Amino acid sequence: MSKPKPFPAITGSCVCNTVRYRLLTSPLYCYACHCADCQKSSGGAFGWFLNIEAYNISIISPTHPVIVAREKKPGALDRHMECPKCKTELWSNNVLGTAICSIRVGTLDFPSLMEPDVHSYVGSKVEWIKLPEGAKTTEKEVNHKELWPKSSLKRLEICMARVAETTRKKQAALAEPQEGTTGGGGEGDAEGTGGEGEKTPTAVEFEDKDAEDDEAFEKRFKETEKALQERLEKLSLKLEEEEVTKKARELTL
Ligand SMILES: [Zn+2]
Ligand SMILES: [Zn+2]
Structure with missing residues (x-):
């Protein structure tokens, strides 16, 4: 079995560069x-997002982002x-709950x-935006069940199973407080993303996956790896191109 390649350093930040983050895997x-x-809300022509698990965003600056929640219009938090x-604004949460983030790609x-x-x-x-030929479009919102690649749906399932497991552990700890321990200690979540353990509507759906044994989990994870690897290679190539262009730009300045 070949060793998985390290994910290229895809990083981002806010305008003032106080908060910096890195993606731990492909979106x-x-x-x-x-x-x-x-x-x-963007003041622009469109919103541009990429979805990724909260635990796959790593904050690499001493200052962490803060969570802001407001009702922008009635019923829309x-x-x-x-x-x-x-x-x-660096990322937000959507209908999938707090474990999945929608990063603003422009950051x-x-x-x-x-x-x-x-x-x-x-x-x-x-009207003046012309989409590339063959671009996939929808008149409605993004229905992840219909549109996401299989490998991403599998990752979503794994993520939701982890959320359900953390929630279950927290509830169990709350139900029987003992030896002065506080409930919690979510495993694996990127610090400061607030993505851990909160009950989400989708988490319920996946609760029965708790019963899955390690072997089955491992197998499903391996299956996603190949598809991810392809996406990763595409990204690495693009990243190299970007860096070459950046260097060339610096040299001509
Ligand atoms: Zn800033
Ligand atoms: Zn929108």
């Missing part, structure tokens, strides 16, 4: 949303992480590494 999905809400200094150091897998709400797309 689950990337999309551009042309809905009116994304246009208003926006929960995002932002730089405490310059207030740049990556090399945003052009990412290309939308789909363009959603194309009905409200500004």
